[in-house]
Amino acid sequence: MHETAFQIFVNTLLANNLVLAMFLGLCPFLGVSGRLETAFPMGMATTFVMLVASLCAFGLNLLLSYFHLEFLRLISYIVIIASAVQLVEMVLKKYSPSLFRALGIYLPLITTNCAVLGIALFQTAREYDFIQSLAFSTGGGAGFTLALVLMASVRERLQLSNVPDLVQGTALSLMLAGILSLSFMGFAGLGG
Amino acid sequence: MNATVDIWDEFTEGIWRQNPVFVMVLGLCPMLAVTVSAVNALTMGLATLFVLVCSSGLVSMMRKLVPKEVRIATYIVIIATFVTVVDYIIQAVSLALYEALGAFIQLIVVNCIILGRAEAHASKNPPIPAMINAVGMSIGFVIGLFALGSVREILGAGTLFGVSLFGSNFQPWVIMVLPPGGFFVLGGWLLFFSWWARRKQRTQAGRTGEGTQHA
Numbered sequence: 036m037h038e039t040a041f042q043i044f045v046n047t048l049l050a051n052n053l054v055l056a057m058f059l060g061l062c063p064f065l066g067v068s069g070r071l072e073t074a075f076p077m078g079m080a081t082t083f084v085m086l087v088a089s090l091c092a093f094g095l096n097l098l099l100s101y102f103h104l105e106f107l108r109l110i111s112y113i114v115i116i117a118s119a120v121q122l123v124e125m126v127l128k129k130y131s132p133s134l135f136r137a138l139g140i141y142l143p144l145i146t147t148n149c150a151v152l153g154i155a156l157f158q159t160a161r162e163y164d165f166i167q168s169l170a171f172s173t174g175g176g177a178g179f180t181l182a183l184v185l186m187a188s189v190r191e192r193l194q195l196s197n198v199p200d201l202v203q204g205t206a207l208s209l210m211l212a213g214i215l216s217l218s219f220m221g222f223a224g225l226g227g
Numbered sequence: 228m229n230a231t232v233d234i235w236d237e238f239t240e241g242i243w244r245q246n247p248v249f250v251m252v253l254g255l256c257p258m259l260a261v262t263v264s265a266v267n268a269l270t271m272g273l274a275t276l277f278v279l280v281c282s283s284g285l286v287s288m289m290r291k292l293v294p295k296e297v298r299i300a301t302y303i304v305i306i307a308t309f310v311t312v313v314d315y316i317i318q319a320v321s322l323a324l325y326e327a328l329g330a331f332i333q334l335i336v337v338n339c340i341i342l343g344r345a346e347a348h349a350s351k352n353p354p355i356p357a358m359i360n361a362v363g364m365s366i367g368f369v370i371g372l373f374a375l376g377s378v379r380e381i382l383g384a385g386t387l388f389g390v391s392l393f394g395s396n397f398q399p400w401v402i403m404v405l406p407p408g409g410f411f412v413l414g415g416w417l418l419f420f421s422w423w424a425r426r427k428q429r430t431q432a433g434r435t436g437e438g439t440q441h442a
Contacts, residue, residue, distance in 0.1 A: 056406050058260035062339055065255070106315070109333055110307040117300060146303075147337040149256040156330045201425060205252050206417040213410030220407065 040170035043163075047174035049222040053150045054182040055215055060150030063141055064183060065208050073137050074187035075180065080123050080142065082176025085151050087119040088112070089172035092155035093165060112155045113146075120146045150179055185215060237356050241364030247340045248371025249420050254340040257331050258372060259409035265388050268376025270324055272369030274317065274332060276362070278309045279341050283349040283361035290350045302345045303336070310335045340368060378412050379403050 053059045067077045092112050124142055127135045154175045158168045247253045261271045282305050293301050314332050318325045349357040383403030385393045402408050
């Protein structure tokens with residue numbers, strides 16, 4: 036159980052990629068991956084929320100275990116994530132209104148992104164210490180961004196190609212995700 | 228007469244017309260992650276059913292008390308409470324199952340189906356129709372999970388509910404129980420349903436227009 040921070044980072048980035056191997060955060064993955072210029076900022080925003088949520092969750096977990104209130108864990112994590120999302124929303128609205136509009140409904144929906152809550156829950160379940168949690172959430176966020184950017188690039192190319200009507204839409208995206216996921220399996224075993 | 232038709236309509240909406248899995252494509256994350264086997268899929272479906280029905284009922288009862296500005300936060304706290312209950316129940320009933328599903332029980336909180344129902348339906352309707360609608364929705368979800376889980380288990384392990392189907396000569400198609408298989412099977416189902424809808428449209432057009440619409 037003594038993984039180094041670097042191992043955890045590489046592992047969550049590639050071998051156990053949140054989206055393609057653990058099935059977390061699929062809704063934004065399929066929803067905002069249509070265009071590259073929204074996919075990347077969305078990935079960054081999610082990464083930031085993940086980092087904040089993971090650090091707060093770490094502190095909060097210490098507090099809850101101290102008072103033996105573990106059953107409140109889920110509720111308090113959700114509240115932390117919702118506040119972090121609110122923060123990102125305010126910052127974006129002030130400094131980049133155009134981006135704020137482009138992300139639209141998907142921005143508040145980061146609250147219900149399972150990847151964010153997943154990071155917080157998995158780090159608690161695996162009993163990571165502070166440095167490990169940090170590496171875990173950065174790796175997870177980077178992995179999410181990577182998957183989103185890859186998917187968006189492929190889908191942008193596909194708009195120019197001739198695809199049968201029947202396959203258009205979600206079915207096509209899912210098949211693409213399957214192929215991406217297949218190629219990410221090649222990383223298995225990397226990072227110990 | 229009219230009232231019973233309405234209730235029946237509420238009930239069947241989620242099972243077929245608005246099926247959360249195949250039509251709305253909501254709640255993908257728990258769906259793909261736990262459908263490695265039929266048993267896991269059913270447990271997950273039942274847990275979601277409990278949370279969805281209870282939270283819909285409570286949200287609907289409180290719909291006049293909650294101010295509009297804080298409604299999403301209230302819904303999430305309500306949902307998280309019921310998920311915690313389910314989490315502890317499954318842990319008490321079957322530890323093996325709890326370990327197989329792992330954190331995905333707790334991740335029911337962020338299942339878009341539940342929040343979506345609370346926001347779109349339960350907050351606007353009285354408790355009884357809201358709960359009936361929730362039951363229909365969850366049955367639709369269970370059907371979707373089961374369709375996915377059984378196909379993946381049959382192809383990937385050659386078993387159904389742990390019972391071997393093909394004898395010892397069967398070479399399992401392992402990729403189907405691994406992550407890529409989940410994407411492929413769901414994509415396949417969606418493809419099947421869109422093909423079916425297309426075919427139905429075409430036969431109807433052929434019947435009414437005497438073949439003038441063929442293109």
